[in-house]
Amino acid sequence: MTRARTTETPEPHLDAGAAASNHPDAPEAPDPRVTRSRQRTLAAALDLVAERGVAGATIEAISARSGVAKTTIYRQWPHQGPLILDAFRAIAPDPPTPNTGTLRGDLVVLLGGLADALRSGPAGALMPALLDASQRDLDFAQLHAQESVRRHQPVLAVLQRGLQRGELPADVDLRELVDRLAGPVFHRRFITGLPLEPSFTERVVDGVLRAP
């Protein structure tokens, strides 16, 4: 049990807009030192989650690893949970909501994007650490639940549009369709470990659309 799997945790890519987004009344051009310390903080948080899980990525440890003072970190994040979630958002940014003209087309784009992110992105390897933290820590579980609701907005939006176009029966439970669409992709990535090919995600979409 000693060989560590290499977990890629590249520097999160943050543009100036992202750095300023927590500060709606900040000046247009954010202080580059703030952007740099924010980036170092998020990168250290990801490294520590990869090494020790969320429980090991305390503000204390993130400060020590990044060299960013704890007071500076607390100025941007009230506690550990929102910092960890911001670090994940930086490496797994929200996909745009597609608009291909058909529900099937939109779902194939979204589910293919999810499969790509889970298969090859660093967020995929770190995701179980978030799920694990949610089982251990009620505050983190609450943040994670809010994050899930936010993440599912694009798929709910395309389902809602499909419903309005008559591509789904009027009495369908859209949140249940989210579980039936995304669930098989998660299961294949984390449980069965079979290949996450585009043909698989397309068949999942077709199965749900044929029997919603």
Place this chain on the structure above:
Amino acid sequence: MTRARTTETPEPHLDAGAAASNHPDAPEAPDPRVTRSRQRTLAAALDLVAERGVAGATIEAISARSGVAKTTIYRQWPHQGPLILDAFRAIAPDPPTPNTGTLRGDLVVLLGGLADALRSGPAGALMPALLDASQRDLDFAQLHAQESVRRHQPVLAVLQRGLQRGELPADVDLRELVDRLAGPVFHRRFITGLPLEPSFTERVVDGVLRAP
């Protein structure tokens, strides 16, 4: 991030048969001291996984927690991975393969059992720790993959029987159906957190059977 969620890790229930199962040539009645030390070892392993994740449940730590000597532990398990998996099997024993006469009936029993185990059993709360360990540790990932294959035998058996009875098209990919059946249950338990009601698992089964 300080409130710890209570994770129930009851003593694993091990009968004499289970204790002897690793020793096909052991005498009929196992030494009760062996059974007791095995039980203490597995209970300590579960406690430590709940507290620290798989990485924190080393043989060293399990020995210290259980009071069972390391040499005694190594006599039963060559290293940490098989011990952790045995501890999980003790709290989440394999369900019997149902035989209700129809594929739908069998799948409803199996998927309902999975939902119950993930929702209310201690194994559900600890499962993300296993997934997390599989992302960090190649040896553990390999053991976990073998365990998944073993765990899916009942559902593959009922699918195979349904195929033979003509309840599924001849060209269907049975392993893909496993992802499409179990995936939504995992997703609801760990991602969306919506209620895992019997009506949900029944609709998942019906969706897959109407559009396999």
